[in-house]
Amino acid sequence: MLLAFDVGNTNIVCGVYKERKLIRHWRVATDTLQTADGYAALLGTLFQLSGLAFKDVEDIIISTVVPPIIPILETMSQRYFHTKPIMVGPGIKTGLNILYDNPKELGADRIVNAVAAIAEYDCPLIIIDMGTATTFCVVDTKGNYLGGAVAPGIGISMEALFQRASKLPRIELVKTPKIICRNTVSAMQAGIYYGFVGQIDEIVNRIKEELNEPNVKVIATGGLATLIAKSSKTIDVVDPMLTLKGLLVLYEKNKNDRR
Structure with missing residues (x-):
């Protein structure tokens, strides 16, 4: 095993x-x-x-x-x-052509996600990982890793709002049925939820425009991906196990080098 x-x-x-x-x-x-x-x-x-x-x-x-x-x-x-x-780090075989200014700056999680997405889906791809940070990774039609964007994660943004605004409570993130809410908790939930949905869709649309690939497949992973995808207009597939799939691919590429 x-x-x-x-x-x-x-x-x-x-x-x-x-x-x-x-x-x-x-x-x-x-x-x-x-x-x-x-x-x-x-x-x-x-x-x-x-x-x-x-x-x-x-x-x-x-x-x-x-x-x-x-x-x-x-x-x-x-x-x-x-x-x-x-x-996973410098020296490991990935099969990924990383077109980053300094490939060593690229986080291991972003490498693993890209490797998994290329193995699982057709390029070009946009991979969104909703973790502590929300990362956007872009892979072109040839499988080259072009780069992407990094935004504050949903969880830490919610925590910052609770810590810095003395009258606002710590809340659970849910999809509210309306954007015009009549109590503080629902108003916070609506603002955070639809705000991040809007952020994700805007960044994805701008990436598509810059990439000139309107039909690029958008893959989302991470703890909150399923919830956000319910309202997103740009996410095509939610793959909660994407990173674990990438780790299996990388293991198979590297296991014989250490025997």
Whole structure:
């Protein structure tokens, strides 16, 4: 089995592959103060509840945008799974032609998403990942990674509003039936929800115009993708497991180099 980690600033998505099939996946909080033993204990519980065993894990691949967590997960991998994990980063084979000014600046999550989308869908593509940040990645008809845009994520924007406006409460994000609301909570929900829908559609339309590809496929992933897609006019496909799919593709491209 392959154990894959997609480590974001807020959450870690873990997936277990058996013969290329994703058989289990979990989402846990990212905690750089957690120890290798602590993460192993958490995984042990999840494995046990799912009827899995550490001894069946043959390899591990990790994508992270949180550098402090790298030594923690590396130690856990070696101590409990007896393997040195593949880290997504410089030197790894991606098959991706990155036309960034400095390719080393590109986050591992954006690379993994692009690799997965190219393998799964026809180019050209716009890939939107709604995580701590909302990222937009653009792939042209030849499969070249052109670049994209980065905006503040929905979650941190909501939290900033709560922290900086003393009379506004912390809220759950839902789709409101109306934009003209008659109470504070609904008004905040409407403003945030439809504001981000509008942001996403505007950025996608501008990318299409700049790319001169009106029929480009738009793929959305991330925790809030399904909710936002309900009102978006530009999102074509919601793929919650896109990053885990990309990690499998990258593992298969690199596994023979470390044997």
